[in-house]
Amino acid sequence: MNEQLVSMITQLVMEKMNNNTSVNSPHESAIQKEEQKETLIKFYDTIAHRADEVASPSPTVQSNEPLIKLFHNEARNHEQSYSSVNYDEPSYASAAATVFKFEEDELSESVQAAKKHTPARIGIGRAGTRPKTKTWLKFRLDHAAAVDAVYGEVTEELLQKLDVFQVTTRVTDKEEYITRPDLGRRLSDESKTVIQSKCQKNPKVQIIISNGLSASAIEENVQDVYLALQQSLRNLNIEIGTTFYIDKGRVALMDEIGELLQAEVIVYLIGERPGLVSAESMSAYICYQPRMGTVEADRMVVSNIHKGGIPPLEAGAYLGTVVQKILHYKASGVGLVAKES
Structure with missing residues (x-):
């Protein structure tokens, strides 16, 4: 030192x-x-x-x-x-302590009113910057249901109840069906032969069914829709052709079937692309004299057919009245609207 x-x-x-x-x-x-x-x-x-x-x-x-x-x-x-400010203590030390809440206990009236009119995920709350555990698990469940709907298959038991036979498109598997929509719009050569041999020629109304992008939609809704549609057309004295089922079909496939059978009207019941609100929604496409090269403006569709949308029985009965109108005006889609007006 x-x-x-x-x-x-x-x-x-x-x-x-x-x-x-x-x-x-x-x-x-x-x-x-x-x-x-x-x-x-x-x-x-x-x-x-x-x-x-x-x-x-x-x-x-x-x-x-x-x-x-x-x-x-x-x-x-x-x-x-003598010091007027104490720098050792934070300025908010004297503020009253309050209990932290992740969200308000009650939703506003506008949000409550909106929730009554839509199944969308609104007013679900959050935990910090993330969704609640219950909301997140419900989201994952709905996503899994959508995947199952796309990759699922319609059971043979249901086809037997409907008394329909089955044909296929040019698609070989689900992956090809998703990546090659064009193959889902054409029948396989074997299926063409089966249809020509089993189906009635030149029917007034030809009903066809396909799983499309949701087998769950067909499983849940098609039986009620098909039976109600049959009953409605019979009450209107409209002839029905031979109904059949198409595995992995697309909407435009109705054009080729119209060429084969020369049907006046085709009603195509097909599973919709699933969403996170419903994976069981079905659509009904209707067209007057569909042929190869038919444009989309000539088609009509009644969509959102499921228990949370248009009830299946109600949809089937309504489709009968739509078919009657198409046959009366001999047009569908934009052409029908023009003739009605």
């Missing part, structure tokens, strides 16, 4: 002890109080301090000011009382 520093500290301690034993005069007490208001620790310029050491190497050199000054607790507390 530096000998000069040791000497200075020793001398400082000795002076402090001597001052404590002596009686201070009023003038000295006032000076001490003024000194107490100075800085807690004084720092010296290192360069100047070393220069003094070089100039006066003697350990007996005394400094006019002490190296370290100490404050009494009373004096420090007295200084703090």
Whole structure:
């Protein structure tokens, strides 16, 4: 350790002890109080301090000011009382504590009204920046149901109840069906032969069924829709051809079937592309004299047929009235709208 520093500290301690034993005069007490208001620790310029050491190497050199000054607790507390701002405590420390809530207990009236008119995910709440666990699990469940609907198959038991035979398109598997829509619009050569041999030629109305993009939709809805449609057409004295089922068919496949059978009207019941609200929605496409090259504007569709949309029995009965109108005006789609107006 530096000998000069040791000497200075020793001398400082000795002076402090001597001052404590002596009686201070009023003038000295006032000076001490003024000194107490100075800085807690004084720092010296290192360069100047070393220069003094070089100039006066003697350990007996005394400094006019002490190296370290100490404050009494009373004096420090007295200084703090003059401060109007306490920087040691946060500004919000005095704010009243409230219970944290992830969301409001009650939804607004507008959100409640919207929830009554849509199955969409609104007003479901959140936990921080994420959906609630219940909401997330429901989302995953609906997504899994959509995948199952696309990759599922219509059971043989249902086809037997409907008393329909089955044909196929040029698609070989589900992956090809999804990636090659054009193959789903054409019948296989074997299926053409089967249809020509089993089906009635030149029917007034030809009903066809296909799983499309949702086998679940056919399983849940087609029986009620088909039976109600049959009943409706019979009540209207409209002839029905031979109904059959197409595995992995697309909507435009009705054009090729219209060419083969020369049907006047085709009603095509097919599973819709599933969503996260419903994976069981079915559509009914209707067209007057569909042939190869028919444009989409000539087709009509009644969609969203399921228990959460248009009830299957109601949809079947309504389709009968639509077919009657098409046969009356001999047009469908945009052409029907033009003739009606």
